[in-house]
Amino acid sequence: MPASRYILVVDDEPQIHRFLRPTLVAAGFTVESALTGVQALQKFSATPPELVILDLGLTDMDGSAVLATIRETSKVPVIILSARDNEMEKAALLDAGADDYVSKPFGVSELIARINTALRHAVAAAGTTAVFEAGDLIVDTLAHRVTLRGEPVRLTPREYDLLHLLARHAGRLLTHQHILREVWGPNHAEHAQYLRVFISRLRQKIEVDATQPRLLLTEAGVGYRLAAPISLAAQF
Template identity: 60%
Template sequence: MAPTRILVVDDEPQIHRFLKPSLAAAGYEAFGALTAAEALEAFRRHGADLVVLDLGLPDCDGKELIRAFREKGQTPIVVLSARDQEDEKVQALDLGADDYVNKPFGVGELMARIRTALRRNLVASGETAVYRSGDLVVDTLAHSVTLKGAPVKLTPKEFDVLRLLVRHAGRVLTHRQILTEVWGPAHVDDAQYLRVFVRKLRQKLEGDGAGPRFILTEPGVGYRVVWRGP
């Protein structure tokens, strides 16, 4: 499954050098633009799940870029700017920005604002961000899993597999579908590797009980998550 893609639009190279590894560490894929023209071209070519936008761009006011993005759709926009006047914030939000973070900023606050904007967009589109099944909770935006209130430590790939399964809870996903989404088309024949991987994931989520309760095997086909509700 492709990671959440975030387009960072800022004319300060140091912002890109700081934000890209921070976003990557949080599980996002970040790519950047230094000007409004570069941003529109990057968005046209690659799309984005969220835009982090500075208002002080060299080729236009960032508020014009908010208007341009809104003409294209409802991609969440988090403004990151040194302009702290109230009227600037109001104008940016009125034009369609989802949130506004002042520079200098704390990376923890920015990540929280990003998660909130993404979650709001998922809810608006009818997709769930937080999945609960009994005492198991999977938050696909915070990249977190808790079991009986305690955090469950998963590797990035383990989380990608779990996220894919819970997003399609009740539906059988074939080995090929899972391998293609998580590892890419070159790995569609690695079914045995996937079996070992799912066994490790089950041990973390279900322990060594009498049998699988959450991730069920459809013999010769793939896997299906049983979602039991809160």
């Protein structure tokens, strides 16, 4: 990752900055730090970063308010970093525009993997082709074709719509409500049973072992993510 990739880390704990800065710099990023929400928004406005790591428990305002302000003007990837572990709050933040949620304490390798996935997705969203590839699974949305190990996968229109949505946001956690609204419409946002059935059907068709999924992953109580792709150059 080139050193020019600029990340803004927003956290009110100085020890988090002392830990994260050298780690992220070693991974090839340029890092700016903010201890408060106001400071974060000032720095964001002065020099827009390519990604924001945002803690929720800031001293002057809740991180959700910082996220809301950022989303008024920018689609920059935002990864929530927080000790809070409330499933409903996670879902609300993701629906409000967060790209991912990492709970404290966290592993460095996991955080860097999430950062790289969010940055790849942001780049892909500005692209012009529409091919998602993860292992032996290929979703070609221009041809409206899905293949697994070179063989066509037969999907119903609704199954395809669901896989298409997950592929568009590969590597990102999508909440149950978001998926239901996008695939079934706003009147079905609370009908989680639809989603469970179709996720099960998709796993039967795209996983080597549907009982131990490696592509279509569950975040208990929050939603689903399609594993980060090997190559993704797409605005689907």
